Amino acid sequence: MSWIDIGALDDIPARGARVVKTVHGCVAVFRTGADEVFALENACPHKAGPLAEGIVHGKAVTCPLHNWVISLETGLAQDADEGQVSTYPAKVEGGRILLDAHRLKARTAA
Amino acid sequence: MKEKLVVIGAGMASGRMLEELFKLSPDAYDVTLFGAEPRGNYNRIMLSPVLSGEKTYDEIVTHDAEWYATHNVTCRFGEAVTGIDRARKVVVTAAGETPYDKLVIATGSAPFIIPVEGKDLPGVITYRDLDDTNAMITAAEKGGKAVVIGGGLLGLEAAAGLKERGMHVTVLHLMGHVMERQLDESAGFLLRRDLEKRGIKVMCRASTAAILGKDRVEGVLLEDNIGVEADLVVMAVGIRPETRLANNAGLEVARGIEVNAQMQTSDPDIFAVGECVEFDGHLFGLVAPLYDQAKVLAQTLVGSPAAFVVKELSTKLKVTGCDLFSAGDFADADGREDIVFRDPARGVYKRLVLQDDQIVGAVMYGDTADSNWFFGLIRDGEDISEMRDTLIFGPSFQGGSPQDPMAAVAALPPDAEICGCNGICKGEIVEAIENGATDLSAVRAVTKASGSCGTCTGLVEQVLAVTLGDDFVIPAAQPMCGCTDMTHEDVRRLIKSQELKSMPAVWQELGWKTSCGCHVCRPALNFYLLADWPLDYQDDPQSRFVNERKHANIQKDGTFSVVPRMWGGITNPDELRAIADAAEKYNVPTVKVTGGQRIDLLGVKGEDLPYIWADLNKAGLVSGHAYSKGLRTVKTCVGTDHCRFGTQDSTGLGIKLEKVLWGSWTPHKLKLAVSGCPRNCAEATCKDIGVVCVDSGYQIGIGGAAGMDVKETELLCQVDTEEEAIEVVMAVTQAYREGGKYLDRIYKWMAKVGLDWIRATVVDDLDSRRALVERFELSQSIYRKDPWAEHARDKAEIYAPLANLTLEAAE
Ligand code: SRM
Ligand SMILES: Cc1cc2nc3c(=O)[nH]c(=O)nc-3n(C[C@H](O)[C@H](O)[C@H](O)COP(=O)(O)OP(=O)(O)OC[C@H]3O[C@@H](n4cnc5c(N)ncnc54)[C@H](O)[C@@H]3O)c2cc1C
Numbered sequence: 001m002s003w004i005d006i007g008a009l010d011d012i013p014a015r016g017a018r019v020v021k022t023v024h025g026c027v028a029v030f031r032t033g034a035d036e037v038f039a040l041e042n043a044c045p046h047k048a049g050p051l052a053e054g055i056v057h058g059k060a061v062t063c064p065l066h067n068w069v070i071s072l073e074t075g076l077a078q079d080a081d082e083g084q085v086s087t088y089p090a091k092v093e094g095g096r097i098l099l100d101a102h103r104l105k106a107r108t109a110a
Numbered sequence: 111m112k113e114k115l116v117v118i119g120a121g122m123a124s125g126r127m128l129e130e131l132f133k134l135s136p137d138a139y140d141v142t143l144f145g146a147e148p149r150g151n152y153n154r155i156m157l158s159p160v161l162s163g164e165k166t167y168d169e170i171v172t173h174d175a176e177w178y179a180t181h182n183v184t185c186r187f188g189e190a191v192t193g194i195d196r197a198r199k200v201v202v203t204a205a206g207e208t209p210y211d212k213l214v215i216a217t218g219s220a221p222f223i224i225p226v227e228g229k230d231l232p233g234v235i236t237y238r239d240l241d242d243t244n245a246m247i248t249a250a251e252k253g254g255k256a257v258v259i260g261g262g263l264l265g266l267e268a269a270a271g272l273k274e275r276g277m278h279v280t281v282l283h284l285m286g287h288v289m290e291r292q293l294d295e296s297a298g299f300l301l302r303r304d305l306e307k308r309g310i311k312v313m314c315r316a317s318t319a320a321i322l323g324k325d326r327v328e329g330v331l332l333e334d335n336i337g338v339e340a341d342l343v344v345m346a347v348g349i350r351p352e353t354r355l356a357n358n359a360g361l362e363v364a365r366g367i368e369v370n371a372q373m374q375t376s377d378p379d380i381f382a383v384g385e386c387v388e389f390d391g392h393l394f395g396l397v398a399p400l401y402d403q404a405k406v407l408a409q410t411l412v413g414s415p416a417a418f419v420v421k422e423l424s425t426k427l428k429v430t431g432c433d434l435f436s437a438g439d440f441a442d443a444d445g446r447e448d449i450v451f452r453d454p455a456r457g458v459y460k461r462l463v464l465q466d467d468q469i470v471g472a473v474m475y476g477d478t479a480d481s482n483w484f485f486g487l488i489r490d491g492e493d494i495s496e497m498r499d500t501l502i503f504g505p506s507f508q509g510g511s512p513q514d515p516m517a518a519v520a521a522l523p524p525d526a527e528i529c530g531c532n533g534i535c536k537g538e539i540v541e542a543i544e545n546g547a548t549d550l551s552a553v554r555a556v557t558k559a560s561g562s563c564g565t566c567t568g569l570v571e572q573v574l575a576v577t578l579g580d581d582f583v584i585p586a587a588q589p590m591c592g593c594t595d596m597t598h599e600d601v602r603r604l605i606k607s608q609e610l611k612s613m614p615a616v617w618q619e620l621g622w623k624t625s626c627g628c629h630v631c632r633p634a635l636n637f638y639l640l641a642d643w644p645l646d647y648q649d650d651p652q653s654r655f656v657n658e659r660k661h662a663n664i665q666k667d668g669t670f671s672v673v674p675r676m677w678g679g680i681t682n683p684d685e686l687r688a689i690a691d692a693a694e695k696y697n698v699p700t701v702k703v704t705g706g707q708r709i710d711l712l713g714v715k716g717e718d719l720p721y722i723w724a725d726l727n728k729a730g731l732v733s734g735h736a737y738s739k740g741l742r743t744v745k746t747c748v749g750t751d752h753c754r755f756g757t758q759d760s761t762g763l764g765i766k767l768e769k770v771l772w773g774s775w776t777p778h779k780l781k782l783a784v785s786g787c788p789r790n791c792a793e794a795t796c797k798d799i800g801v802v803c804v805d806s807g808y809q810i811g812i813g814g815a816a817g818m819d820v821k822e823t824e825l826l827c828q829v830d831t832e833e834e835a836i837e838v839v840m841a842v843t844q845a846y847r848e849g850g851k852y853l854d855r856i857y858k859w860m861a862k863v864g865l866d867w868i869r870a871t872v873v874d875d876l877d878s879r880r881a882l883v884e885r886f887e888l889s890q891s892i893y894r895k896d897p898w899a900e901h902a903r904d905k906a907e908i909y910a911p912l913a914n915l916t917l918e919a920a921e
């Protein structure tokens with residue numbers, strides 16, 4: 001893995017998200033109420049809604065367009081809905097958020 | 111030949127007595143039932159829910175024509191007995207004489223009337239029967255002011271009912287605190303505060319000197335020369351046993367008709383039951399002991415041995431939201447000790463009075479969940495020395511069992527009383543369930559538990575759940591979401607009463623099942639908290655739907671629409687130019703005139719938002735909140751400025767309203783319109799709040815909508831001036847903010863609280879209107895500002911990507 005620093009944890013509000021632009025589109029980086037971070041493809045499996053704009057609760061986000069609930073850990077749609085978005089390795093070290101550059105570049109293949 | 115049984119009085123005691131009698135021996139007697147009221151037996155204690163509008167008379171009838179027919183009861187309703195001739199064994203009525211072999215006197219009690227000047231004026235009533243209740247309901251229809259004399263159980267239920275029906279209510283109470291017979295001072299204080307919170311004025315140490323008025327009541331004069339205006343006076347100062355017949359017949363009467371433990375009077379063929387009796391120095395004012403008497407008397411009448419014993423009683427008040435419980439003796443005395451628990455913030459107070467290691471009295475206010483358990487300990491004289499340290503925390507803390515209401519009910523012994531009115535214990539309910547009564551109505555039919563005042567319904571359901579296990583699901587009101595079992599209404603009430611001022615406080619105190627809520631409850635909680643605590647609570651953007659968090663409407667492709675405010679639909683060349691420039695500069699694909707009289711720029715990229723806002727701000731354009739559960743638009747027509755029919759300056763008033771209301775958050779969106787005449791070109795009659803100008807002033811209607819439901823407004827009031835119109839609109843908006851369920855528009859809120867209540871609160875009661883306006887202004891001191899300017903200035907970076915890796919990846 002090649003971790004790259006994409007910003008400070010405090011740049012994202014608790015229970016919020018920001019996007020990271022890549023050549024293949026946007027990745028949503030989430031921060032939970034317990035200060036964990038997760039990175040997911042910013043396109044809902046339903047109709048590509050921008051997940052970064054959703055409400056974050058527990059370890060899940062509710063899509064802003066039609067309220068599908070997506071697990072931040074697995075990218076799987078919850079409850080009766082079916083679908084999955086790609087997830088990317090992410091971690092916090094010394095208050096900085098690190099993503100795996102390798103995986104981000106190889107995104108289409110993932 | 112069957113013996114003749116004559117019963118005088120068709121009240122709660124005689125009704126129960128006849129039931130018990132027919133159960134024991136259906137054909138023992140030929141029964142004739144006299145009742146002074148022109149109707150049969152009904153559940154008198156439910157008159158308070160009838161008064162408040164929660165129940166109808168039909169729902170509280172206990173015995174109907176069919177029942178009397180089935181049991182061959184000769185009904186003589188509307189016929190008062192005027193005399194008893196013991197020598198000839200007949201009772202006398204206006205219609206003649208009726209012979210008896212056995213006679214039962216069940217005449218109940220009569221309300222006590224204080225012997226002051228004016229007591230007989232029209233408009234002065236007591237509170238005892240259905241006629242009194244109907245008289246109050248009719249009086250309340252005209253609105254106005256009611257004075258209730260007496261702050262006991264009956265007086266307070268009357269006061270709450272009249273308030274519920276929209277009257278201004280003052281309670282005059284002679285003693286230092288309300289319900290002093292059942293409550294100590296601390297609990298009395300909490301009750302008074304809760305009553306005052308719902309707008310009932312309470313004056314203690316108020317001694318009535320006279321009732322004033324010429325042709326009908328106009329007011330009450332107190333001993334210290336203070337006058338209180340009144341269109342209606344309800345006297346609820348106490349009752350005394352109705353003993354006149356017994357007295358005249360020469361039976362032994364003390365304060366009540368004297369009976370022995372078999373309910374027999376001094377004449378062996380005459381019995382008495384109910385509130386009219388005195389037994390062993392005791393008088394009675396609650397139904398539980400009367401039901402015991404009824405059972406004993408029925409047995410006496412069929413010749414079975416039975417004896418009435420006086421048991422410990424407990425009291426509850428049937429006013430929704432005032433939870434109190436009292437039992438036993440709680441006066442200070444030598445050798446008595448207190449255990450007191452207070453939680454001032456929650457308005458909870460519990461006090462146990464101990465003597466010789468037993469609880470002899472209990473008073474609770476605000477949290478009465480454990481009251482049955484304590485009542486059991488009092489009644490059984492249980493030794494509590496072992497658990498004294500944790501006693502006050504209730505059954506869940508004894509022996510380390512978890513704090514679960516179901517566990518508490520499961521732990522109750524079979525002889526624990528569940529239904530106080532009917533004296534039904536847990537064991538009887540369990541037995542009924544085991545015999546096949548598997549839902550509430552079946553249990554009620556078999557045991558009568560929860561069939562009287564109904565306050566134990568929840569407990570009975572819990573017994574059902576504990577006994578049936580998974581086969582019974584407590585029919586809960588719709589909870590807010592999966593994170594809690596509480597309804598919106600419960601949560602909102604608790605946020606206020608427990609003074610919960612942050613999201614974590616709500617999760618913690620109300621036992622949220624998830625770590626931090628979900629997308630359903632968080633936006634609702636955020637609204638309730640900021641509406642109830644505008645100064646203390648910090649709005650939480652992360653609990654808002656994206657539109658409100660980003661102050662723009664999200665589109666299906668993830669772009670946003672931008673709608674600047676056009677006050678009252680008025681714009682000018684500068685604004686239009688700024689909009690045109692912005693549209694060009696940010697490549698806005700669609701510019702559209704909205705249905706709300708302004709212009710929508712659709713398809714703006716999220717990261718451009720702060721910049722387009724800054725540009726629009728420069729021309730004086732601010733957020734139109736086209737995305738908010740808050741004030742949207744105030745549509746207007748041209749009115750007197752240009753129109754040949756215009757009666758008032760509808761455009762001007764619309765602009766003033768929009769300037770006053772903008773930025774305010776409400777349970778759902780709030781749309782207004784002002785039309786200059788009844789031709790109604792601004793479509794004011796299908797808005798949440800609509801003003802139609804007429805020659806003589808301004809007609810304010812509320813509860814319109816034209817979305818999924820189409821609703822016409824209903825007229826709230828007509829006022830003379832613009833100032834008053836603005837004040838009423840602010841007040842009704844605030845009342846809606848304070849009471850509305852999240853995502854209910856005004857018409858839904860109105861269906862719940864009633865237009866009459868709204869009118870009384872925001873139109874008729876000027877003090878209440880002013881207080882609402884003040885609270886609205888207080889909240890607006892925080893929220894009446896442009897979020898676009900704020901975000902463009904301080905938060906632009908959060909609209910931009912956190913990082914841009916496109917360059918790196920291209921390498
Ligand atoms: C822009 C506009 C349509 C237009 O092009 O004219 C519009 C657009 C939307 N309306 Fe509307 N409504 C617009 C006027 C209306 C009107 C007409 C009016 O206000 O006079 C109505 C019916 C009147 C009423 O509300 O009673 C209306 C009834 C609704 C409803 C149904 C509300 C209801 O209680 O049944 C919704 C859904 C909701 O709010 O839950 C809704 C929701 C929406 C949303 C916000 C849907 C959404 O959540 O994305 C639309 C945003 C579109 C977008 O992408 O920006 N819109 N909407 C109008 C903006 C007015 C403004 O200037 O602010
Ligand atoms: C508004 C209200 C709320 C109450 N709430 C509660 C509560 O929550 N809990 C509780 O335990 N108790 C409550 N009570 C008290 C309870 O209703 C009484 O204890 C109970 O009704 C008394 O029963 P009774 O049969 O003795 O008298 P009643 O029910 O009063 O019946 C007596 C009947 O006899 C009739 N009568 C009198 N004289 C004659 C005559 N000469 N000829 C023919 N008929 C005659 C009367 O018209 C009356 O209908 C409440 C009472 C009221 C008024």
Ligand code: SF4
Pocket residue numbers: 747748749750753754755756757785786787788789790791792
């Ligand atoms: S409602 Fe119509 S007719 Fe009346 S003033 Fe407005 S524009 Fe003129």
Ligand code: FES
Pocket residue numbers: 044045046047048049063064065066067068
């Ligand atoms: S696009 Fe996410 S729920 Fe429809």
